[in-house]
Amino acid sequence: MAKIKIRNEIHFILNGRDVVLSSVAPDATLLDWLRLDRSLRGTKEGCAEGDCGACTVLVGKLSAAGLVYESVNACIRFLGSLDGAHVVTVEHLRGQPGQLHPVQQAMVDFHGSQCGFCTPGFVMSLYGLWMRSLEPSDAAIEKALQGNLCRCTGYEAIVRAAHAISSYGKAAKDPLAAERKAITARLEALRDGARVEIGSAEARLIVPANVDDFANVLEQEPGATIVAGSTDVGLWVTKHMRDISPAVFIGNLDGLCTIAEDKGVISIGAGVTYTEAFSTLSKRIPALGPLFDRIGGEQVRNMGTIGGNIANGSPIGDTPPPLIALGARLTLRKGKKRRTIPLETFFIAYGKQDRQPGEFVEAVHVPVPAKGEKFAVYKITKRRDEDITAALGAFLLTLAKDGTVADVRIAYGGMAATPKRASFVERALLGKPWTEETVETAMAQYARDFTPLTDMRASAEYRALAAKNLLLRFFVETSGTRAPFQVSRNEAA
Amino acid sequence: MTVHNIRVGESKRGDASDGTLAEAVGGRLSRVDGPAKITGAAKYAVEQQLEGLAYAVLVESTIASGKVRAIDTASAEASPGVLRVLTPDTIISLRTASDWLGTTPPDKPYCPLARDITFSGQHVAAVVAETFEQAVAAAALVNVSYDETPSIVDLSDGKAGDGIAIDAMTKEWGDAPAAFAAAPVRICAAYNTPREYQAPMEPHGLIARWEGDRLTVWEPSQWLDGMARTYAEWFEVPFENVRLVSPYIGGGFGSKALALSHGAVAASAAKMIGRPVKLVMTRPQTFTGYGGRAATRQTVTIGADRDGVIQSIVHRGVNETSIDGMWVEPLGSVTSIMYATPNFSSKQNVVRVNSVVPGAMRAPGENPSAFGIESAIDELAYEVGIDPLEIRLRNYAEQDPHAKKAWSTRQLREAFAAGAERFGWSRRSPKPRSMRDGNQLIGWGVAAGTYPVRRAYGEAVVRILADGSVEVESSSIDMGQGTYTILAQTAAETLGVPADDVVVKLGDSRFARAGVSGGSRLAGVMTGAVHKAATSALDQLVGLAISDPRSPFHALQANTLVVANGRIGSPRGDGPDVSIAELLKSVGRDRIEATGDTMPANSTAEDRYKNYTTIAMALPHTEGDYSRYSWCAHFIEVRVDEDFGTVRVSRVVSALDSGRLYNPKLAESQWKGGIIMGIGQALLEEGIMDRRHGRIVNNNLADYLVPTNADIPDIEVISVGIPDPHSSALGGKGVGELGIVGVAPAIANAVFHATGKRVRDLPITLEKLI
Ligand SMILES: Cc1cc2nc3c(=O)[nH]c(=O)nc-3n(C[C@@H](O)[C@@H](O)[C@H](O)COP(=O)(O)OP(=O)(O)OC[C@H]3O[C@@H](n4cnc5c(N)ncnc54)[C@H](O)[C@@H]3O)c2cc1C
Ligand code: FES
Ligand code: FES
Secondary structure (H helix, E strand, O other), rough: OOOOOOEEEEEEOOOEEEEEEOOOOOOOHHHHHHHHHOOOOOOOOOOOOOOOOOOOOEEEEEEOOOOEEEEEEEOOOEHHHOOOOEEEEEHHHOOOOOOOOOHHHHHHOOOOOOOOOOOOHHHHHHHHHHHHHHOOOHHHHHHOOOEEEEOOOOOOHHHHHHHHHHHHHHHHHOHHHHHHHHHHHHHHOOOOOEEEEEEEEEEEEEEEEHHHHHHHHHHHOOOOEEEOOOOOOHHHOOOOOOOOOOOHHHHOOOOOOOOOEOOOOOEOOOOOOOHHHHHHHHHHHHOOOHHOOOOHHHHHHHHHHHHHHHHHHHOOOHHHHHHHHOEEEEEEEEEOOOEEEHHHHHHOOOOOOOOOEEEEEEEEHHHHHHHOEEEEEEEEEOOOOOOOHHHHHEEEEOOOOOOOEEEEEEEEOOOOOOEEEEEHHHHHHHHOOOHHHHHHHOOOOOOHHOOOOOOOOOOOHHHHHHHHHHHHHHHHHHOOOOOOOOOOOOOOO | OOOOOEEEEHHOOOOOOOOOOOOOOOOOOOOHHHHHHOOOOOOOOOHOOOOOOOEEEEEEEEOEEEEEEEEEOOHHHHHEEEEEOOOOOOOOOEEOOOOOOOOOOOOOOOOOOOEEEEEOOOOOEEEEEHHHHHHHHHHOHHHHHHHOOOOOOOOOOOOOOOEEHHHHEEEEEOOHHHHHHHOEEEEEEEEEOOOOOEOHHHHHHHEEEEEOOOOEOOOOOHHHHHHHHHHHHHHOOHHHHHEEOOOOOOOOOOOOOOOOHHHHHHHHHHHOOOOOOOEEOHHHHHOOOOOOEEOEEEEEEEEEEOOOOOOEEEEEEEEEOOOOOOOOOOOOOOOOOOOOEEEEEEEEEEEEEEOOOOOOOOOOOOOHHHHHHHHHHHHHHHHOOOHHHHHHHHHOOOOOOOOOOOOOOOOOHHHHHHHHHHHHHHOOOOOOOEEEEEEEEEEEEEEEEEEEEOEEEOEEEEEEEEEOOEEOOOOOOOOOOOHHHHHHHHHHHHOOHHHEEEEEOOEEEOOOOOOOOOOHHHHHHHHHHHHHHHHHHHHHHHHHHHHOOOOOOOOOOOOOEEEEEEEEOOOOOOOOOOEEEHHHOOOOEEEEEEEEOOOOOOOHHHHHHHHHOOOOOEEEEOOOOEEEEEEEEEEEEEEEEOOOOOEEEEEEEEEEEEEEOOOOHHHHHHHHHHHHHHHHHOOOOOOOOOOOOOOEEEOOOOOOOOOOOHHHEEEEEOOOOOOOOOOOOEEEOOOOOOOHHOOOHHHHHHHHHHOOOOOOOOOHHHHHHH
16 A cells, blocks of 8 residues: 655635644634634634534535535534635625625625624525525525524524525625635645644544545554544533544545445445435435434534444434334444444444444445335424434335235334334234234334333333334325325424 | 724615605614624624633532532642632622612622532632633532532422512402302413523623723623623722623523623632633533523413403412522513403412522513413313403403503504404314314414513713714613614604714713613613704704804804704705705814703712612603503414424414514514514423432533524514504604513414313423323
8 A cells, every 4th residue: 555645734725815734632623713713703602512503614625526615513623624625704705895795785684683693604504505506495495594593583584585695696706606716726736645643642633544544543543533524523522521632533535425326225435424415315215305304404414424423323313223224234344354234233232332443434335225115214303403303213114915014124213222123013013914903003012122211302101102103104104094294394293 | 992883884774665764763774783793793792802811611510509518629720721710718709789679788798609509500610721721621620529408409399388478479459269269160270381591692701801990891781881880899899990891792681681690700800810801601501600581380260251251360470589599570460461350369479499590581570471371361262162362352451450550552452453364363263173284283372462661761972973974872782682773763863864874882881871771671761862862962953053153054044954864954945055064064063962861850860870770760661640561462373293292383473562663674573583482482492400410401502492493484473553652752662572472372372272282381392292
């Protein structure tokens, strides 16, 4: 293998300027750096936990599709993860001489701001949206704003502003559009194929050069903290003040960010974000689309990875249950050695996964349901958007010609210490006719599969009952006895 | 450096769809501070950059009740960058300050760091360091040991008891118990609301700097003069020595009106180290650093005849307060005035629990009170089989049933009519569970709301400058409600200048004094003061133009002149026509300045001080011949998925009477903001306690759920107000708090209509419905 070049500084662009930093703590956040070091105080801090969106900035990165800008939460984004990126803050927005930027003028005229504290964050989320879509639909606006809280205005004015942006100016005249070529060239120039290593002893960070380099680094540093999108790890730092050094940033690694389908199996690299996976997954496995739309807010989906969601091992992570129901397999890699296991066996116990020191999650392989197979996933939360799951159920059903259950896989989140299959329920359904009676009978088995807990999201009794009702809902939908259950603006779950 | 200049001309004017000029009072002028906020240029209080700034971080108690046994600060002190560790033993001694009524405080020292712990999250120590990170790291090394005693977690704690009777809350007329006993129809139910939190997007914090015995505090504040008074008393310096600066406030909702213990800690630290100190609460700390809305319990019994006409209301309420503080959430406030009843009794207790002392949160009192009575009357409607809207009209109070005075204005009947019409209420099928769409049960509910008109005296300075532009100065504030904008409109209209030419300066206690921005009083008070100041400036201007020998109008011998669009001319248009700037130049003046003050003529300096730094001089809303309130009616549709108990609000139509609106665009935004906070209150918001440790568990924005965009349906607001001359100089009534009142009961009523389940315990979460 070619010798890897090592660089002891990170390079990126902040608004118009090149930034080179040789002293970066592994846990330094982009928000603190902007506000404290750079005195760019337009970006606000409302929570430091990724919940409010006041800290929203755009991060542009070079990808297969060229230069792509995405909204992110600066409060949980680590500075070290920005090597080779373009960071854009609210201060970078400009209109034509003497005018506000179209996004900003629309927000002023439609009264999208009261106290104004959330406003720069909303402006950046809307800006990110407008760059992708000049005439966004209601649904697109809703998605773009999921991760921004406003306690004052009631949102409606902001939504109306979002619709009006294009009437205030042309996208081609926008600063980022005008600079696009130049920025792309500057970012290209930053790509030197080097590994970044900064700091020593207690405060170290590493950005591997590519996936193979990552494998080497991790073998040498089995105790390192792997940081992908940092939507979990960010909170370890800002909320729990945990030490993450040495940190290995794998957010944008060559070889880890691909998603491809082969023979009916979609392989998703561990560095693929929710946003990047969305178009493939929602096309090939439509039921996953609405679920992905309800994971975090847009900023979280732009950063967070499916690999991280799995590796984190939380019992309320939203992707493991549907992937388990679909029969997904997981590839783990240590150095050059790889092994591939059924996803469900990865989750051993609460906080314990089948991962060796120095080993990492490389990819997850998801079979696309065959024609005739029925798949559904339901997420129940108190608040519709940006809320952690109270209970989540995923179902994959294959019926035989005679209408009996030929195969069924059911997995839940929020019901046990790990994402878990409802094996007893599955067994009670298998081979039986797919009827309400069968389903009713199988329900008794839930008590053997799960002993849910009470917490602030839901009581044990609620979870037990909701889990059963989800099966019933799945039955109703697959047997066509009631209108399909849709996750849309006006639905209830 | 910190003065705030807001020029109207930087933003587009706004629309004038109703024909009113956008800039005039009543016009839909766009927020003048919009551009600053939208570009990120608006500087919030703690964003000041000062030389030599040090950072303080609080250490909070981890027990809810007991005593601090010892605080070991050795490792924190040895930690890099640490300048000082403050404990109850090492912090400088302060004096106890008066409360917001101005009550003379006990003559004893005040220590903002606690030895005796009465709630979890109480400040026990603070670390000051060169950088924020260093302070955070060192704070984690402060080792506090405690002697813990059992705590009272909340109202449902067995040890909580019945509490203390607050006699001042008792309201009675007729013989309510007897009339209830005799009534053919009787309903009786208990209604509970949980702890709720203001959760403004900007966390609390401040920068404090001493220069000799002068203190400057940059702090988000709803009341600069009130807070300055507290700081002055704590540190025993003259009131004039304290300057509060608060140009923008990132939301308050009641929580930023008073100087709090974290402020005392920061200002003490600044004094002790001789450097400016910044202290900002973390989001979790904001849940215990000040009080949210107190949890409440009410029983409402209504006796009525078979036609649903109320004969008697008996109401008993309880709210929680802290172990050593007193907060009364007036639970009988709406109960006693919403409906006509010949017999009435309301009494209230407060119960001490181990919590931070609760505080004001959007419509304190009226909000939970309305949840009780507006749910109860709905229950009565079903009991007697009358439409919930009809029963409200049948019991309409033609005058204030408690004060026995005429309403100044009460457009509630109009609100019911306008809201019902727009909502399509007549198409409602009366039976619960009778409206459905696929898996979803649909319910329609109605409830009314109200908020008293709080009035006080105000002061403002209006200056006409040499270039003809106008400056308005006041130490009042704008936390988003639109003070900058409406004061520009008021000055522009009164003086006859374009709003573009008006600069409004707020948020600095060096400016003309102002009372609290709370209780929805500021707009009414301040437009009155600016109107008065501007009128007097205009009189001076016209006086000069007429009488100064150098004036081009001198020869005209007119007794008055008109000023319009920044120009002066004679009423008949037959004389000269000059700009204000030209006139000032001709008479050799570089400015005209007037202070407007709506205080009674014989007021003393002491009266003024009291008026601006306490709420003791506020005028009762039932003063004189009238009872003054704003009113609203909410019509709400919900959709409930019965299998999972999930509720979505799918439609809201609200008709509101806030009197005359100074700027409908701003008012509508306030109302809608109140309504969505009401949706949060109804469905999501609740402080959840860890009963073992007596501490709040959902102290962050992931778990304390406030509404997101997707929770909010189409909201339509309709203004049904008419100018109310008894409520304010320009005819407006309160706007900011009104919108939230009645939303939660309207939703609970809609949920009942959808499901047949009556939820009397907020919030209406999934598990309460399956
Ligand atoms: C506001 C907010 C809302 C959220 N909402 C939801 C939600 O609705 N549903 C939901 O499921 N989750 C939610 N999450 C959490 C979710 O974003 C994460 O679980 C995310 O998927 C983790 O991915 P990441 O790339 O950010 O991982 P990181 O935070 O970078 O890492 C997570 C964990 O995985 C490890 N890790 C990462 N990559 C690898 C790898 N390749 N190999 C081995 N270990 C690895 C890390 O060391 C760490 O332990 C939310 C988070 C936030 C902040
Ligand atoms: S500060 Fe709230 S999401 Fe970052
Ligand atoms: S305007 Fe205040 S939080 Fe949005």
